[in-house]
Each structure stands twice: as C-alpha cells, then as structure tokens.
Amino acid sequence: MSGRTIQLAVVGAMLAGxxxxxxxxxxxxxxxxxxxxxxxxxxxxxxxxxxxxxxSTGGIVVINAVLASDKVEVDNNLVGNRVEIQSHLLAxxxxxxxxxxxxxxxxxxxxxxxHSSTGPLxxxxxxxxxTLEGSAATVEIRDITSAHVHVKTLNGPVTLTNVQDGHVxxxxxxxxxxxxxxxxxxxxxxxxSGGINYIGDFGDRGEYRLTSHSGDIEATVPDSTSADVxxxxxxxxxxxDIPLQPKAHTWFVIKEGSAFWGTMGRAAVSSxxxxxxxxxxxxxxxxxxx
Amino acid sequence: MNxxxxxxxxxxLEDGSGAERSPAQQAHLETCPECSALVAELNLIxxxxxxxxxxxxxxxxxxxxxxxxxRQEGLIRPQRANRSLLPSLSxxxxxxxxxxxxxxxxxxxVGIYVRQNSLAEQLARDTAPAAVVSDPEIAGxxxxxxxxEVAQLSxxxxxxxxxxxxxxxxxxxxxxxxxxxxxxxxxxxxxxxxAYQEKAMLFELAMDRSLP
Numbered sequence: 001m002s003g004r005t006i007q008l009a010v011v012g013a014m015l016a017g018x019x020x021x022x023x024x025x026x027x028x029x030x031x032x033x034x035x036x037x038x039x040x041x042x043x044x045x046x047x048x049x050x051x052x053x054x055x056s057t058g059g060i061v062v063i064n065a066v067l068a069s070d071k072v073e074v075d076n077n078l079v080g081n082r083v084e085i086q087s088h089l090l091a092x093x094x095x096x097x098x099x100x101x102x103x104x105x106x107x108x109x110x111x112x113x114x115h116s117s118t119g120p121l122x123x124x125x126x127x128x129x130x131t132l133e134g135s136a137a138t139v140e141i142r143d144i145t146s147a148h149v150h151v152k153t154l155n156g157p158v159t160l161t162n163v164q165d166g167h168v169x170x171x172x173x174x175x176x177x178x179x180x181x182x183x184x185x186x187x188x189x190x191x192x193s194g195g196i197n198y199i200g201d202f203g204d205r206g207e208y209r210l211t212s213h214s215g216d217i218e219a220t221v222p223d224s225t226s227a228d229v230x231x232x233x234x235x236x237x238x239x240x241d242i243p244l245q246p247k248a249h250t251w252f253v254i255k256e257g258s259a260f261w262g263t264m265g266r267a268a269v270s271s272x273x274x275x276x277x278x279x280x281x282x283x284x285x286x287x288x289x290x
Numbered sequence: 291m292n293x294x295x296x297x298x299x300x301x302x303l304e305d306g307s308g309a310e311r312s313p314a315q316q317a318h319l320e321t322c323p324e325c326s327a328l329v330a331e332l333n334l335i336x337x338x339x340x341x342x343x344x345x346x347x348x349x350x351x352x353x354x355x356x357x358x359x360x361r362q363e364g365l366i367r368p369q370r371a372n373r374s375l376l377p378s379l380s381x382x383x384x385x386x387x388x389x390x391x392x393x394x395x396x397x398x399x400v401g402i403y404v405r406q407n408s409l410a411e412q413l414a415r416d417t418a419p420a421a422v423v424s425d426p427e428i429a430g431x432x433x434x435x436x437x438x439e440v441a442q443l444s445x446x447x448x449x450x451x452x453x454x455x456x457x458x459x460x461x462x463x464x465x466x467x468x469x470x471x472x473x474x475x476x477x478x479x480x481x482x483x484x485a486y487q488e489k490a491m492l493f494e495l496a497m498d499r500s501l502p
Contacts, residue, residue, distance in 0.1 A: 095446075117444070117447075133495070135447060135450070135495050136447065136450065152491055152494075152495065153495075154447075154450060154451070154454060154492070154495050155450055155454065171487070171488065171491050173454040173457065173458060173488060173491070173492060173495075174450075174453070174454055174457065190484050190487065190488060192454065192457045192458050192461050192485075192488050193454075193457045211481065211484055213457065213458075213460070213461035213464065213485070213488075214457065214460075214461075232477070234464070234468060274477070276477065276481060278461070278464045278465075278468075278481075279464075
C-alpha cells in the first residue's frame with residue numbers, strides 16, 4: 001500500500017469519525033418512568049423507528065427513547081392504569097429526523113399496543129395481550145404465554161417464536177410469516193401474497209388456520225404431532241410427506257395433488273389444521289431430527 | 291328512614307314546611323339533630339328568598355364576572371362546536387375518516403351477501419339471481435383515492451400499496467370465482483370473507499395512526 005493510499009485512508013477515517021460523532025451529538029435521549037398497577041396498558045405510536053418491549057421487575061414502566069433530532073418530540077401520558085406514548089413529528093420532520101427508537105420495559109402482565117410504519121417491532125417474555133401493527137415494520141415476538149397476539153403488517157415480515165397457549169391472529173398482505181413453536185386454542189394467519197411457514201407440533205385441541213392467496217404454505221411437524229389436517233390449493237400444488245389416515249367422509253373433493261385431508265397421530269387429542277391457498281404451494285413435511 | 295333517605299326526600303318537597311312531611315320523615319327529624327338543623331336552615335333560606343325583591347337581584351355583569359372567573363379556574367369549559375360521532379364531511383381528510391366505517395360496512399355487506407347465497411342454495415329456491423353490486427357501490431371504497439392519499443402521505447410506500455392492492459383485488463376475484471363454482475363450500479365463502487378482510491386491512495393501514 002502506497003503512502004498516498006494510507007494518507008487517503010486516514011483522512012477518510014477521520015471524516016467518517018467526525019460525521020458519526022456529529023450524528024450521535026444530534027441524538028436526544030429521554031427517559032420516562034411510570035408506576036402502574038396489575039394488567040396495565042401501554043400503547044406506543046411511533047411513525048418512524050423501532051420499538052422493543054421487554055419485561056420489567058415490579059409495577060413500573062420504563063421508557064428509553066432516542067430521538068434522532070429536535071424535529072420530533074415524545075408525548076407521554078398516564079391515564080388511569082394506561083401509559084400512552086406518541087412520537088410527535090414537528091414541522092419539517094422526515095424519516096431520518098423524525099425517527100425515535102424506543103426501548104421499553106413493562107410489567108410482564110401488561111397489555112401492549114405498538115404502532116410503527118418502519119419498525120422493527122419487538123416484544124418478548126410477556127403474558128399480557130400483544131398488538132403490533134406496522135406497514136413495513138419487521139415484527140418479532142417471542143416467549144409469550146397465555147395471551148392474545150394480534151399482528152397486522154403490509155409487507156413487513158412477521159416472526160413468532162415460542163408462543164404458548166396463545167390466541168394468535170396475524171394478517172399480512174405480502175410479508176413472510178414464520179411461526180416457530182406457536183400453539184394455542186386459535187392460531188390464524190391470513191396473507192395475500194406472503195408465504196407462511198409453520199414449525200411446530202400444532203399443540204393439542206387447537207384450531208390452526210393458515211391461509212394465503214398466492215403465497216406458499218409450509219408446515220414442518222415432528223413425529224409426535226396429533227392433528228386433523230386438511231389442505232387445499234385451488235391452482236397450486238399440495239405435497240404431503242407424512243402418511244395420514246384418510247377421512248371416511250369428506251365434504252370436498254380430494255383431488256390428487258391439489259388437496260388432502262386426514263389424521264396424523266392420535267385423533268383423540270388432535271388439533272384441527274386447515275391449510276388453504278389459491279395459487280400457492282402447500283407442503284406438509286416431517287421435521288428431521290439432527 | 292335514615293339520614294340519606296331523608297335528605298334525598300327533601301328534594302321532593304316544594305318547601306321544608308312540616309305540613310308536607312310524612313310520618314317517617316317527621317319521626318326521623320325528631321330523633322336526628324343533624325337533619326333537624328339542616329331542615330331548619332333550608333326553611334330559613336326559603337323564607338328569606340321569598341322576601342327578596344327583584345331589585346336585589348345582581349346585575350348581569352355580576353353573573354358574567356362569575357362565569358369568567360369559573361372559566362379561568364377551569365371549573366367550566368366551553369362546549370365543543372362539533373361533538374358529532376360521525377366524521378366531518380367538510381375537511382380535507384373527511385374521506386379518510388369515513389374509510390374504516392366504510393370498510394366495516396363492506397365486510398358486513400359481503401357477509402350478508404355470502405350467507406344469503408348459501409341459504410338460497412341450500413333451500414334450492416328458484417329465485418332470480420342477485421343483482422351484481424360492485425364493491426365501490428357497496429361501501430364507497432375507491433382504490434384510486436386510496437393510492438392518491440398514500441402518495442401524498444408517504445410517497446415512498448406508494449409502490450407497495452399499489453402492488454398489494456392489485457394482489458388483494460385478485461384475491462377477491464379468485465375467491466368470488468370459487469364461491470360461484472361451489473356455493474355450498476363453507477371454506478370458499480370463508481376465503482371470500484378473508485379476502486375482503488385483507489382489503490379492509492389495507493385501507494386501515496393506509497390511514498393508520500402511525501402512517502406519517
């Protein structure tokens with residue numbers, strides 16, 4: 001490397017460092033603390049930026065907000081047992097200057113409602129109801145128990161991991177939806193063009209409905225799974241790697257390659273699984289042990 | 291009769307004179323010094339009020355001053371000009387505020403339409419086919435308006451909304467086709483409802499509170 005190159009590299013690094021330092025200097029940090037009772041509500045409406053929610057210890061809500069500039073403010077309010085947070089865009093704010101990133105701690109039993117166009121939206125280790133909405137926001141939810149989980153996205157990918165005993169409803173127009181270890185009385189995914197990927201055992205005695213218009217649907221299940229599974233694709237293909245006990249009576253025509261309906265495992269404790277697509281492929285596969 | 295019941299019953303009396311008191315009230319007043327004192331004060335006030343002349347009444351300026359003071363203290367507030375639960379039709383965003391109720395009406399209308407179709411098939415009634423009603427006629431939804439507003443609100447997302455709108459409209463058309471071919475198929479009808487649900491969600495997201 002020549003001396004000239006080294007000089008350019010050093011000058012470049014110094015410029016980059018200066019820019020980063022200026023950016024960090026423009027950031028504004030805000031902290032808010034609220035004392036709440038059991039089963040509190042926390043709602044956050046943030047046009048630009050991430051929201052991450054984790055459990056706190058005790059009955060407190062802690063909001064850590066990083067504001068990208070002074071063109072955005074954080075309005076906060078405690079109404080009864082509900083904390084309301086709103087990123088308030090001022091004149092001239094855009095996606096960069098109006099960005100606010102939130103790190104939020106809430107009591108584990110709190111119900112949360114998060115809105116962000118850009119996201120990402122994250123929630124973990126809670127057992128209160130979780131509602132997340134965002135157009136392009138990436139949604140990640142994990143380690144949730146005994147709660148309603150509602151997600152709406154336009155094209156943001158949605159990933160749920162280890163959601164137990166949940167009442168799960170996910171609507172995504174074109175985002176990919178991945179459910180890993182998600183069980184409960186109702187697990188429903190509706191997508192227009194996004195794919196749906198379910199990995200797990202479908203729990204027991206639950207209703208699982210995975211529907212996509214043109215997206216592919218793939219369910220990967222272990223040997224221990226017990227479920228009544230029906231799958232139909234109007235114009236797509238249907239594949240089944242797992243032998244099913246066929247139903248004696250079906251109310252729709254089982255057309256080879258485009259539909260199947262049968263029982264896997266013990267029918268007495270089985271869940272109901274409905275996989276539907278118009279033009280996407282449906283694939284029920286067995287999970288291979290590593 | 292206890293103190294609460296007696297004080298509640300005082301409001302029903304035109305004045306506090308003993309002539310209108312019931313035996314129960316009278317019995318309570320004889321045994322309760324607090325209520326007895328209260329009734330005596332009320333009687334005194336009522337008697338004094340009768341003796342007041344009209345000239346003694348404060349001028350309107352006094353009442354205005356009291357009102358101004360109460361407003362400054364925040365004890366009374368001016369009424370809002372428009373407290374209607376219905377969105378305004380006059381503002382620039384009026385159409386957007388109507389979108390959620392319009393989407394809800396659309397879903398309900400489709401649900402009723404699909405259900406009626408199902409019942410008609412099951413009963414094998416020989417009725418005339420239902421008039422074809424386009425989606426915009428059902429709920430006033432207008433894709434072009436939606437995209438125009440998204441373009442103004444968030445131009446960066448216009449392409450995504452356009453693409454998703456095209457997909458969801460195709461979803462609805464496909465679902466309608468399956469229902470028409472298999473009118474007794476419960477799953478097909480459910481798919482049609484889900485397709486409309488997706489479109490309603492698209493409109494909902496377009497006017498989402500978080501949309502910049």
